[in-house]
Amino acid sequence: MPYTAEKPKIAESREELRARIPGWGVDLDPKDRPSVPRERFDPAANGGNGELPERQPERWPRERSIEHAMLTPVFGTSCPPKGLSGKMRRYAYQRFSEARAAHWLLLIAADRVDATESHLQSFRTLRPDNPITQTGVLSEFRRHGISSRFGKKRADLAHLPLDPIIVLAPWVLAYLAVRRLFRALFRRGRS
Amino acid sequence: MRAMVYRGPYKIRVEEKDVPAIEHPNDAIVRVTLAAICGSDLHLYHGMVPDTRVGTTFGHEFIGVVEEVGPSVQNLKRGDRVMVPFNVFCGSCFFCARGLHSNCHNVNANATAVGGIYGYSHTAGGYDGGQSEFVRVPFADVGPSLIPEWMDDEDAVLLTDALATGYFGAQLGDIVEGDVVVVFGAGPVGLFAAKSAWLMGAGRVIVIDHLEYRLEKARTFAHAETYNFAEYDDIVVHMKKITDHLGADVAIEAVGAEADGNFLQHVTSAKLKLQGGSPVALNWAIDSVRKGGTVSVMGAYGPMFSAVKFGDAVNKGLTLRMNQCPVKPQWPRLFEHVKNGYLKPSDVVTHRIPLEHIAEGYHIFSAKLDGCIKPLIVPNAA
Numbered sequence A: 001m002p003y004t005a006e007k008p009k010i011a012e013s014r015e016e017l018r019a020r021i022p023g024w025g026v027d028l029d030p031k032d033r034p035s036v037p038r039e040r041f042d043p044a045a046n047g048g049n050g051e052l053p054e055r056q057p058e059r060w061p062r063e064r065s066i067e068h069a070m071l072t073p074v075f076g077t078s079c080p081p082k083g084l085s086g087k088m089r090r091y092a093y094q095r096f097s098e099a100r101a102a103h104w105l106l107l108i109a110a111d112r113v114d115a116t117e118s119h120l121q122s123f124r125t126l127r128p129d130n131p132i133t134q135t136g137v138l139s140e141f142r143r144h145g146i147s148s149r150f151g152k153k154r155a156d157l158a159h160l161p162l163d164p165i166i167v168l169a170p171w172v173l174a175y176l177a178v179r180r181l182f183r184a185l186f187r188r189g190r191s
Numbered sequence B: 001m002r003a004m005v006y007r008g009p010y011k012i013r014v015e016e017k018d019v020p021a022i023e024h025p026n027d028a029i030v031r032v033t034l035a036a037i038c039g040s041d042l043h044l045y046h047g048m049v050p051d052t053r054v055g056t057t058f059g060h061e062f063i064g065v066v067e068e069v070g071p072s073v074q075n076l077k078r079g080d081r082v083m084v085p086f087n088v089f090c091g092s093c094f095f096c097a098r099g100l101h102s103n104c105h106n107v108n109a110n111a112t113a114v115g116g117i118y119g120y121s122h123t124a125g126g127y128d129g130g131q132s133e134f135v136r137v138p139f140a141d142v143g144p145s146l147i148p149e150w151m152d153d154e155d156a157v158l159l160t161d162a163l164a165t166g167y168f169g170a171q172l173g174d175i176v177e178g179d180v181v182v183v184f185g186a187g188p189v190g191l192f193a194a195k196s197a198w199l200m201g202a203g204r205v206i207v208i209d210h211l212e213y214r215l216e217k218a219r220t221f222a223h224a225e226t227y228n229f230a231e232y233d234d235i236v237v238h239m240k241k242i243t244d245h246l247g248a249d250v251a252i253e254a255v256g257a258e259a260d261g262n263f264l265q266h267v268t269s270a271k272l273k274l275q276g277g278s279p280v281a282l283n284w285a286i287d288s289v290r291k292g293g294t295v296s297v298m299g300a301y302g303p304m305f306s307a308v309k310f311g312d313a314v315n316k317g318l319t320l321r322m323n324q325c326p327v328k329p330q331w332p333r334l335f336e337h338v339k340n341g342y343l344k345p346s347d348v349v350t351h352r353i354p355l356e357h358i359a360e361g362y363h364i365f366s367a368k369l370d371g372c373i374k375p376l377i378v379p380n381a382a
Helices: A014-020 A083-095 A101-122 A131-135 A145-149 A155-159 A162-190 B041-045 B153-159 B162-172 B188-199 B212-220 B235-242 B263-271 B280-288 B310-315 B328-339 B355-367
Strands: B002-008 B011-016 B028-036 B061-069 B081-084 B134-137 B180-184 B204-209 B225-228 B248-253 B289-297 B319-322 B351-354 B375-378
Touching (some): A083 A101, A101 A162, A101 B002, A131 B011, A145 B355, A155 B263, A162 B263, B002 B355, B011 B355, B028 B081, B041 B355, B061 B153, B081 B153, B153 B162, B162 B188, B180 B188, B180 B280, B188 B204, B204 B212, B204 B235, B212 B225, B225 B235, B248 B280, B280 B289, B280 B310, B355 B375
Parallel strands (some): B180 B204, B180 B248, B204 B225, B248 B289
Antiparallel strands (some): B002 B011, B028 B134, B028 B375, B061 B081
């Protein structure tokens, strides 16, 4: 009890634990733990030479955090910014530091715009987005969707109904917007 | 090449993409032979991580065979069988020189608060990941290691993140002999953290989750005492009751941004993206640990703010320790533990999914169907 000085005793002795748990206590000595201490200055042990690495060519203007003094010598080249979402992303990087909520909120908003742009573009290709195959939802039938969830005391059942709404809402909204647009154009054509 | 491609929240597909090119003299191109989906990939999949671009290939847990090396690479050659830490790191910067590979300052142009991670959004550097047939590996002389001849591929792929992270999380707990350790989350990282706590001399290891099949795994694989938080009105009170009202000495949070157990916290973060992550498990850790105790945070969170009970942490005098795991320094000791049979990481693998069916793999893992604990992805070129 914390109301008195002694720490509560552990039910099993050292010998019992060693017999029950393979390897119990082999890292008892902190010297055997590779991240103790967590920081240890040893440039040679970490694979580098302590110098600034050679620079990777910058094939397009690479967005970077304004908290960096310069573009890092090496960087990822996946998915350069494009379209409206690209403009939003570039603005978020150029204007706001990582300390500002606006930086992250703009990037999250750009992610949603990017998804919308990409879905619309996919309809101009031979492989349009398919919410059935891309969500993997058919595995609900093949992988015990019902028996995995119900009667199992799972806490996530409380928000389960929100998932299809979040997935389908953009599609429904897009459909309603397109329908509204076509109706407006049709009315204008008749008048 | 065939590669998994993100198409927006909850949507992915496999597409034909260009084989990555050498962009820097110390790059290598690795042909992926086995990859895994990590629990933190689900945060990307659910659209929670800012600057996750349509077209990105996820995957930071992978092994493979070197296909091509840049002109300055000396330690690897074509045909080498390699395991690649999830950290992209240079080995030379201020942080790498101190062993903080996950905080490397030379590889992530997009953010200073996080290092580089394969396939983990532009917030983590904008690198494509290994859920594909080929992947670009920067600093090939620094990051990858040859897979020991005796090691299974499935063990090796779990050493690239999940096992190393769980082991690192236990180390951050500064466990001393006889400590009571509570682990929140019975996913792969939580299971490995629980198992590692015993290696460090814990006297009692408790695992909390709401998925019965994972708690069963925690009992059999990690020899842990388990509790389903969904069965208790207040899991923190229960934790106090079973620890003589003292609390655990060490709490390890291995859940992260989509923690369940509080509807408001979960929905505002995982669904509405108004928080960097749902801190339910973190708050439980803070409240379950004893005064003066240590909370080790291994769960992944987004860069935005979260409603953490910081006042309790201050008033209890807690030590909060956290970081993305620097994977490579863990390997020599973990290789010994695997070889000695103390750790068998592939025991947590439940699903092996062909790359072409990866969309179903993500759904199974995300929805926790079919007893899924750890799904592996097998590329066509493997």
